[in-house]
Amino acid sequence: xxxxxxxxxxxxxxxxxxxxxxxxxxxxxxxxxxxxxxxxxxxxxxxxxxxxxxxxxxxxxxxxxxxxxxxxxxxxxxxxxxxxxxxxxxxxxxxxxxxxxxxxxxxxxxxxxxxxxxxxxxxxxxxxxxxxxxxxxxxxxxxxxxxxxxxxxxxxxxxxxxxxxxxxxxxxxxxxxxxxxxxxxxxxxxxxxxxxxxxxxxxxxxxxxxxxxxxxxxxxxxxxxxxxxxxxxxxxxxxxxxxxxxxxxxxxxxxxxxxxxxxxxxxxxxxxxxxxxxxxxxxxxxxxxxxxxxxxxxxxxxxxx
Numbered sequence: 001x002x003x004x005x006x007x008x009x010x011x012x013x014x015x016x017x018x019x020x021x022x023x024x025x026x027x028x029x030x031x032x033x034x035x036x037x038x039x040x041x042x043x044x045x046x047x048x049x050x051x052x053x054x055x056x057x058x059x060x061x062x063x064x065x066x067x068x069x070x071x072x073x074x075x076x077x078x079x080x081x082x083x084x085x086x087x088x089x090x091x092x093x094x095x096x097x098x099x100x101x102x103x104x105x106x107x108x109x110x111x112x113x114x115x116x117x118x119x120x121x122x123x124x125x126x127x128x129x130x131x132x133x134x135x136x137x138x139x140x141x142x143x144x145x146x147x148x149x150x151x152x153x154x155x156x157x158x159x160x161x162x163x164x165x166x167x168x169x170x171x172x173x174x175x176x177x178x179x180x181x182x183x184x185x186x187x188x189x190x191x192x193x194x195x196x197x198x199x200x201x202x203x204x205x206x207x208x209x210x211x212x213x214x215x216x217x218x219x220x221x222x223x224x225x226x227x228x229x230x231x232x233x234x235x236x237x238x239x240x241x242x243x244x245x246x247x248x249x250x251x252x253x254x255x256x257x258x259x260x261x262x263x264x265x266x267x268x269x270x271x272x273x274x275x276x277x278x279x280x281x282x283x284x285x286x287x288x289x290x291x292x293x294x295x296x297x298x299x300x301x302x303x304x305x
Contacts, residue, residue: 015166018077018159019070019123020132021049025193025239028260028276029055032191035256035278037235039189045177046193050074054166058189061170064180067134069122069142071174076119077160078167085157087120092127092155102128102146110141127153181225186233186283194222199243199274216245223249226281235283242275250279 017024025032029051036042036052041060044053048070053061065071076084095101102125109121126132129144137143173180177192184190195214226236240246242257259273 015054015162016159017049017051017054018156018163019049019073019126021051022131022133023193023196024049024132025051028258031256031258031260031278032237032239035237035280036191037189039235040187041189043180043184043188043190044193045180045190047071047074047172048193050163052191052193053170054163059169061167062173062180062183062188063170064173064175064177066174066176068174069118070134071172072115073119073122074163074167074172076116077163078170078172080116081160081164083116084119084123085155085160087116088123088155091120091124092152094152096124096128097149097152099146099148106142106144123155127155177222178225181229184229184232184234188234190226190229190234190236192222192226192236192238194219194238194240196239196241197243197245199241219245219249226253226279230281230283233283236281238279238281240277240279242277246277246279250277250281253279253281255279 016026026049032052033056036056039058041062042053042056042058043062043064044050045064047053047063047065050063053063063074091105096105105121105124106129109118109125112118112121125142125144126134128147128149130147133144135142135144177194181190181192197216197219222238226238229236238250238253240250247255256278257275258278260276261273
């Protein structure tokens with residue numbers, strides 16, 4: 001069954017993400033939904049905060065992310081929600097609204113092996129850490145600083161329950177975006193929200209979301225994989241900053257530019273609107289390949305592409 005991607009409840013607080021997530025798409029959700037074509041299943045290899053999943057309406061979902069802690073949390077919400085709420089509730093109290101307690105939990109999280117307890121700690125760190133940031137050092141340790149909340153954040157029980165209900169038709173996988181995109185078949189629609197390119201070529205990229213980072217070579221792989229899927233009859237929509245590098249990578253795709261509000265910076269003067277881009281690779285059209293990608297196809301891109 002092919003359905004329109006937008007949910008009538010997209011604006012409802014009930015369908016807001018249960019986690020805070022840098023680069024979350026809640027503020028631009030209608031820009032994305034209006035460009036997603038109908039399909040049977042939505043595939044998201046960078047599910048992140050899951051805004052698109054929650055606001056869209058497909059028959060099924062394949063939701064992936066390279067952050068295994070995030071995927072473990074989502075699986076805990078789906079399969080052991082009552083236990084997760086009980087385990088997490090003990091952290092959402094005044095005693096744990098301090099830097100000392102936060103650092104204790106962060107240290108324990110980096111050593112924790114029990115999936116349920118680690119998911120509870122992850123949700124605590126997400127709500128008590130700085131701006132919902134998720135960052136790891138080169139050793140793979142979570143290292144987001146304390147967020148100094150003015151009061152104890154509220155455990156989002158209603159959102160957790162709504163997430164579990166919506167996820168009845170979803171499959172969650174922890175893995176690289178290539179492996180997730182490889183599973184797409186005709187009838188699927190793919191939406192990609194990778195770590196963004198720098199708008200300023202002289203700026204330093206943020207790659208701390210994972211120990212392995214996400215450099216420009218990975219951006220090239222993503223663009224090439226999008227073209228590979230369209231050749232198989234699978235449409236792909238990709239979000240990124242509107243910059244020269246993005247327009248070069250996505251050459252031949254339909255490009256949609258709009259303004260999006262940024263709020264992650266600790267410096268209020270650096271917050272504001274920035275130009276973003278949606279690149280739509282239409283499965284009904286042949287996608288041209290920029291020279292940059294053509295050069296790297298034989299040597300730099302995995303054989304699976």
